[in-house]
Amino acid sequence: MAQRVDPTFMKSLEKFGVKDWKDCFHCGNCTASCPLTEEDYQFPRMVIRQAQMGLKDKLKSNLDLWMCYFCGDCTKTCPREANPCEIMRSIRRFQISAYDWTGLSKKFFTSTTWELSFIIGIGVIVLALFALFLPPSPELWTNPALFLNEQGGVMINNMVESISGPQFVKIIEYGDWTMAVVVGGLLISNILNMFYLTLLKDKSLHIPFTAYFTEFWKLIFHFSTQDKLRKCDDKSYWVGHVLLMTGYTIMFVIIVGLLPKFQIEEIVPWYNWQRLLGYYATIGILVFLIPVVIGRFKKKKCKLKHSHPTDWHFIIMLGLTAISGILVHIFRITGMPIATYISYVLHLAILVPMIMIEVPFSKWSHLAYRPFAIYFAALKKAGVEKEKVEPTPAFA
Amino acid sequence: MNKKDLIGIFFNHPGNGQISNINYDELKSYVSSFNFVKKVWDSDDSPLLDRSLMVSEIQKIGITRLVIVGHDTGMVKAFFNSVFKYMGLPVEDVLLADFREHGALERNDTELAKAILVCAIYNVPFEIAAKPGTSDVCADTLVIGGGISGIQASLEIADANQKVFLVEKTGTIGGHMAMFDKTFPTLDCAACILTPKMVEVGQHENIELMTYSEVQDVSGEPGNYKVKILKKARRVDISTCIGCGTCSEKCPSKAFSEFDAGTTLRKAIYIPFPQAVPNKYLIDAESCRHVQGKKCGVCVKVCPVPGCIDLDQKDEVVEITVGNIIIATGFKVFDPKRAEQFGYGKHPNVLTSLEFERLINAAGPTGGNITYRTKDKKGNWVFTTGGDVPDTVAIIHCIGSRDENYNAYCSKVCCMYSLKLAHLVKEKLPDAKVYEHYIDMRAFGKGYEEFYERIKKEGIKIIRGRTAIVESTNGKLIIKSEDVEKGKLLEKKVEMVILAVGLEPTDDAASIAKMCGIDVDGAGWMKEVNYVSDPVNTLSGGVAIAGLCQGPKDIPDSVAQASAAASRVLQNILKGKVSKGISSLTFSDIEKRARELSTIKYD
Known part of the structure; x- marks a missing residue:
């Protein structure tokens, strides 16, 4: 495939966060010092080379970038202080925007205004929907005691006039399902696009049909364990990240699949599954998030030194979601109906835009792209091995 | 024409990509103190020059004279x-005041x-207004440092x-060159030349x-420097020592040999190496x-010359008067322990060059x-004559x-000496595999590229891509690198790793430079008047620099510069006068002189 050298391409990458792209003099130090680089996937130098030459298509189809889990070893010893890991991370942002066929992702990464206005816009829509269709009962103010159950907790599902408890939960559940379908659909379509860009587009590649099944375990394994992160990073970061991942996965399963059993009027004892899982998810998110926020402020760790606006948006929204969720819980069990209603609505007004924007378009999409990249890379390898074709020649 | 002269000044900033730390604002505030400076332009404000606009502006103000000041003023x-x-x-x-001409730009000297x-404002040539005075010269010369540069300069004079007076810090002259086996590219025996x-x-x-002496203090003025020299207690009388070596044989305590770069032990009473000058203990x-x-006190007892060894000898300070000084303090090699990833100091078979x-x-x-290196009976890692021969180096x-974490500059000689070492390994061990891992190959001198081509044909694997990590498993070293040209990840087992360490200024370079009133640059190398046109003289009159103290260079360049420094000194001696150096002038001196000499009457 003939490709044009485009030296202006790096300039366009600058908005994704690439800063020191001119400095690299290709000594190979980064590739050799990386604990994750392998014979088949070589980075960061090769990626930087492709970026410097402006080989856009090559970068779009490059799966190696996702094999990097940002430990910072390359940056520590880089003789040019070119910060290869940051370049890798920025090019991953470019890739996310390339996988997204709607073009919104690129807007979000390159313009803070775009992302913020979408986040706020969706939040306002959520608020408006509540105001129009699920407004608080006026009696919340006049007679709050009406909304308390015999245990003294707030009856969270009965705060809207003329809508019964089961009905309220159903409405929220339908809302959750809609969101899940939209987000899932977008994400899946983006993954399919990634599949097209990285594998299908390469006509020389013939992947054996069986490989799709034999390699599938890799997808599940790496999604659930993040094994590569364990190999590359200090263990505490990996533990935190797994806690975070399991935490939000549990929360997602609960609110999409088990909402009628989760969002109940009765205040159950703390050892019941609803509360235990909720606590686990909250702790998982906060345990990871708090050190990351501190680290991003301190700017000592290589990994947290440079923060793109999208990093902050994600962190802030995830943090606010967790905090508002905690507040709902506290207000509910302490019997404060008005506060419960407000915090509940706010919780959704933060949570919905976060999932709608971050999962298919922005930083959070790495939850899918990382394991899929490993899966696709395995497929590619199987295809190459079958054809007995040498891997694409490197750029020296 | 009795009309008073009025002047306009155009500030021309450096163009794209050129860096200057000269404070233009300070210059502007300085010229604004003159009442005859009627207009100041700035190239940053008006990058596109419009002639008709400029003409009308100049006519309006009535400017009769114009100074273009800054960088690339000719443009x-x-x-x-x-x-x-x-x-x-x-x-x-239309007068020019170009900062490049007198080195203001290079030194960022506002x-x-x-x-x-x-x-330029007074239209007096800078060389005339800023002509440093001269003083009479004492014919004696001090050379600091007894390496090849110091030796060459001393011999010339x-x-x-x-x-x-040749002052050397260690017990013998010879410096680093004496330690080398061969010189590149001719593969001459270094000792045979030195x-x-x-x-x-x-x-x-x-x-x-x-x-075994050090310069402690330099005072006085150009042409007449008073230099205090600390003669460290050698504890052996040079004049009577016959160099028999009996003392060393019997001496009970040992230390690492400086001359052998720490690979062998020497006694506490020692001669640096057999060809040392002076050949005394x-x-x-x-x-x-x-x-x-x-x-x-064993040495005193066994010494055949009575009174030769005085264990209680004290340091002594002597003062000499010299007219000129040549600094040739040389370099030290980079300490690779600072770069942990290469395992120096951890793995015994990772060596410096x-x-x-x-x-x-x-x-x-x-x-x-x-x-x-193998373990001896005591558990020390040592080289032994009949030891195991490496088959991969x-x-x-x-x-x-070339590493921002340590020294950003290129040390200039490492590529060539690495090629030389590779050749020497191949010469002695024809079956050994030799790998060279480089970033860019810099074969920059006469016959060097040819040498590189020759080495390439000798079966040495020259790989583009610097090694990132040296590790060790089961006593074997593993080096990890990327072959940048092939795009292949390499992990090789080798038995010996040689680190081509870069060059750094010596620890006392800064203090010696300060004593002599000259500057060092950011890396610690001494500053010359102008790297291109006057690489030998310094801003202090009568002080010249030679060899590595100025910056990395190879032996031929060092020798050439030493001879040049000697010729500068001889020039001063023959004239009997030495320039006091531009650093002896202050700005107000130059300003005053320019005003006196000027034919323009502004006020």
């Missing part, structure tokens, strides 16, 4: 010439820039029948050699049992056999050079 001179011609003014009144500007010169220095009637205070307060120079030298620890370039 805009044509424009102002045309403006002046159009207005019927003489183009001679004071100097101001002086250049004021000379001494051969012209002038007196030279030792005759060393002997000549030792025997020369015009050279007073002061080894000395006592290392740090390892001598007697000096450290323990009971000893200097250690390997000694290992491969016929007078080295193994008599020139290349063996790798890797040479890693750019250790501590």
